[in-house]
Amino acid sequence: MTDHVAADTGLGERFAVTTKWRALFVLSIAELFAMALWFSASAVAPELAVAWNLTPAQTGFLTSAVQIGFVVGALLSAVLTLSDTIPPRYLFAGSALAGAAITALLASVVESALPAVFLRFLTGVALAGVYPPGMKVMAGWFERGRGLAIGALIGALTVGSALPHLIRGVGGIGRPDVVLFVAAGLAALGGVLVLLVRPGPHQAPAAPFDPRAVRRILSDRGTLLANLGYFGHMWELYAVWTWIPAFLAASFAVTGDPLATPQVAAFVAFATIAVGGLGALVAGVGADRLGRTTVTSASMITSGAASLLAGVVFGAPLVVLVPFVLVWGFTIVADSAQFSAAVTELAEGSYVGSALTLQTALGFLLTIVSIQLVPRLVELVGWQWAFAPLAVGPALGTLAMLRLRTLPEARRLAGGRG
DSSP, X not given: OHHHHHTTSHXXXXXXXXXXXXXXXHHXXXXXXXXXXXXXXXHTHHXXXXXXXXXXXXXXXXXXXXXXXXXXXXXHHHHTTHHHHSXXXXXXXXXXXXXXXXXXXXXXXXXXXXXXXXXXXXXXXXXXXXXXXXXXXXXXXXXXXXXXXXXXXXXXXXXXXXXXXXXXXXXXXXXXXXXXXXXXXHHHHHHHHGGGOOOOTTOOOOOOOOTTHHHXXXXXXXXXXXXXXXXXXXHHHHHHHHHHHHHHHHHHHHHOOTTOOHHHHHHHHHHHHHHHHHHHHHHHHHHHHHOHHHHHHHHHHHHHHHHHHHHHHTTOOXXXXXXXXXXXXXXXXXXXXXXXXXXXXXXXXXXXXXXXXXXXXXXXXXXXXXXXXXXXXXXXXXXXXXXXXXXXXXHHHHHHHHHHHTSGGGGGSGGGXX
């Protein structure tokens, strides 16, 4: 209440600015820690594949199960409007703690693929209560500069998703339980930290349950185009994030470079994903100044081109390959936050949380297909060209955002910048 009243005075306004940047920092750290759960099993997939005699497709299910769980959890949340009827920081905290407990259980008792896939599914359900509510909390603190703020949050999510690869590289090669336990501990800490973030002055009050809200969200023209852009982006993103370690390992195996070791591959995989955190921040600043449709289109064109060109640099020396994947990692997620920011500006204010949850649910539903598509393409054309079909998503997403740019709804984006 103090924040709402204080904003009417100069002193209060200065206090509110200080408070919102503190909220941005704490919430981003909480998101970073909680999202360490997402690729915790994928990072140690080489060890689990050997221990459990998994095929590449079965190994992919360690990540696909998370995507499926996330979709189920997010769709339930959207239909029940949980992100708008439950205070989002409490939903975030409870979900992060649940995901941490599930991952600790996976590390301590599971010794075969089937229960592991089931627990990874439950992890995805839990993460559906972390990502969209986190964005709603952030939107409640920022009206101006929202692209930067949500960009920072998505940047934290990106680095958090990469953390298991760093943990593995530092001391987790051959020790999957260590990677899983550390990820679980970080997620639990994130769940506690988010409770320090109070609702912001721009957060919409809790809304009543309205089963018609989803239909209104889906029928809104501007929101629909923003979602189509997001879907094209997601077709590429998680397939690359899931399989870039395997792509690097295959490329390292044929390069003959003495530096191409498994440990270096783990660090490069971490860097490829984590550098997207910087990309999200840069894109957030750019989108607030240049427009969301401009930045998202440029990002998708660049990352889509990288999916096509990955086959050209496959097997190249590290001095060529590493800069290429870092540029790819920078651009592939840079636009992600801007699709979410667009929805907060286009969708019905009382049900922004549900609109964000629905957007992410349908986007992650697509990733299940693209993640499973890659190993099948590997069987046909090898790792060299397995990523090329992913470029279709960014191409279609770019067309959707360019269409949105021409409509009156674009005046509501980024303070009228489109």
